[in-house]
Amino acid sequence: MNRPPDAFPRLPRSWWLKHRYFKAYMLREATVLPLIFFLLCLMGGLWALYRGEEAWAAWLVFMRSPLVVALNLLALAASLYHAATFFVLFPRVMPLRLGRRAIAPQAIVAGQWVGVMIIGLLFFWLFGRT
Amino acid sequence: MSQPRPSSRQAFDEPLWWLLFSAGGVCFAVLLPATILFFGVLAPLGLLPSNAITAERMTALVFSLPDLAAIGALICLPLFHAAHRCRHGLLDLRLGNDGINKWFMYGLAALLSFAALSLVALGLWR
Numbered sequence: 001m002n003r004p005p006d007a008f009p010r011l012p013r014s015w016w017l018k019h020r021y022f023k024a025y026m027l028r029e030a031t032v033l034p035l036i037f038f039l040l041c042l043m044g045g046l047w048a049l050y051r052g053e054e055a056w057a058a059w060l061v062f063m064r065s066p067l068v069v070a071l072n073l074l075a076l077a078a079s080l081y082h083a084a085t086f087f088v089l090f091p092r093v094m095p096l097r098l099g100r101r102a103i104a105p106q107a108i109v110a111g112q113w114v115g116v117m118i119i120g121l122l123f124f125w126l127f128g129r130t
Numbered sequence: 131m132s133q134p135r136p137s138s139r140q141a142f143d144e145p146l147w148w149l150l151f152s153a154g155g156v157c158f159a160v161l162l163p164a165t166i167l168f169f170g171v172l173a174p175l176g177l178l179p180s181n182a183i184t185a186e187r188m189t190a191l192v193f194s195l196p197d198l199a200a201i202g203a204l205i206c207l208p209l210f211h212a213a214h215r216c217r218h219g220l221l222d223l224r225l226g227n228d229g230i231n232k233w234f235m236y237g238l239a240a241l242l243s244f245a246a247l248s249l250v251a252l253g254l255w256r
Contacts, residue, residue: 013224029219032212035158038166039205039212043242045169046201046249049192053185060183063174072170079166083159112160120164126191127168130179 031082034075041068087112147214147236154211157203165204193253201250206243213239 016022041063048059062068090112091105172178181187191197213235220231 032215056185076166079162086159123164123168127182
């Protein structure tokens with residue numbers, strides 16, 4: 001009797017090192033690691049703010065340490081890499097039409113970057129002005 | 131039985147995790163770059179006006195009802211996004227047991243989300 005074909009063949013743990021697309025996939029997956037670090041920093045800030053003025057000042061000092069700034073710069077780069085790969089997926093997963101005409105994929109991608117800019121402007125309006 | 135087999139039970143909960151993952155992915159892509167830029171880079175480097183992020187102003191801003199939604203979008207959903215990717219990363223690397231990883235990851239995301247939202251609610255109450 002022939003064995004039925006295996007639905008889940010066992011892959012070696014290093015399967016993703018074998019092709020650059022797989023490596024890019026794993027890099028994209030790994031963008032959440034610096035994100036988690038930043039989210040924990042943000043939660044620390046929330047906790048500091050709850051405790052009071054001194055704790056908030058101490059949190060700002062913590063955020064200023066070189067290693068923390070370096071990790072958050074990495075998180076910023078990771079968020080932009082995630083955005084760049086995520087935005088091109090949108091028109092592929094859900095092509096939009098306006099009446100009978102399809103909206104160009106590039107326009108959908110550009111629209112999402114405009115969203116990123118708008119949030120940036122909102123933050124500037126909230127925290128960037130004197 | 132050395133080969134892993136798909137469970138015969140239907141995974142009724144998976145759509146929820148994928149929904150939270152997608153919502154968190156949108157937040158990570160659209161909202162987080164500015165958040166990280168302002169609070170992870172510009173504020174620590176002293177590039178923001180000094181009176182913009184004083185404890186007094188931040189307290190008024192953070193402990194408010196709209197901020198409950200903001201924390202949901204800036205912390206809670208990205209946490210579930212990260213948890214989902216960590217779970218699937220472990221699956222990709224064949225580390226641990228997915229049944230355990232799953233509850234550990236989503237459990238941690240839920241716990242931290244609850245903590246973040248509670249902090250804002252407690253600050254509102256005060």
